[in-house]
Amino acid sequence: MGCAMTDIKIKIGNKEFKNPIWMASGTFGYGKEFEDFLDIEKIGAIITKTVTLTAREGNKPPRIVETPAGLLNSIGLENKGADKFKEEMYSYLKKINTKIIISVAGGTGKEYEECVEKLSEKNFPDAFEINLSCPNVTHEGTKYQLIAQDPILTEKIIKMVKKKTKSVVIAKLTPNVTDVSEIARAVENGGADAVAMVNTYMGIAVCAEEQKAVLGNVVGGLSGPAIKPMALKAVRDAYKKIKIPIIGIGGIMRGMDVVEFMLCGATAVQVGTANFVNPDGYDLILKEFKDYLKRKNIKKLSSLVGKI
């Protein structure tokens, strides 16, 4: 008998995930787009591109630009709306043998509520990720630009959606705040099962030659290796304040990045921008992560979480 492999299954709410390395919203389509590149059933969970109650065209182009250490995007939640999404994607998504998490967003609390209600079925999806943090859309009912900059509204919306679904509820937060741990606590108070952090950091790319902003929307969200150190700090700040699990996101390109997020307090992670760089890179990230566990003789994943 060889030495036993570390058990990499994790539990969030009442759901068990085959591993803690997932695909981030907006970077993996609805899964289908990546079938030719990898075995998508190896992935711990797939988070869909964000769905809104009604269709959205997104922002004016250009909507994505490469910067020295990451991507700047201003997609603006382009999607066909909840009804069309359900009609076109549900039968496909239900057949995939891994956890499916549907990302939802809205301009008001009522829209979040209706969207979750519409998309909830008896045993599907496994979870909703409540995107309270898209930097490229406007909102009502708050003086803040993003919902997750307002702890009171954030808590209220989580409470509202929790009442409408039996699926696990994960709140996705923005790092564009003074103290992200305050928002993480609001989400915990609202009854979320977990918190996912971070969404992108707001930024601008400028073309000096043409003397104008590169993106049609001027402001976009920065992702990729550039944000990893800041995202690690955000996770650690939240870890010190809350008890619900944290799903770490921001610049994960290799297996070691996953370990770093766990050491800062993440129970699971999501891979985003890396999917654009290497659409088939998931297998290597998972392998490197498993190799690390073996090399360091880690028996339980929980022994890594929050260790620094």
Ligand SMILES: Cc1cc2nc3c(=O)[nH]c(=O)nc-3n(C[C@H](O)[C@H](O)[C@H](O)COP(=O)(O)O)c2cc1C
């Ligand atoms: C092109 C692009 C589109 C994105 N779309 C969404 C989205 O629809 N919903 C969402 O919650 N996050 C969206 N994100 C944010 C990612 O899910 C992730 O939080 C962020 O990119 C940081 O992770 P990364 O550095 O690994 O990319 C998007 C990111 C990119 C680059």
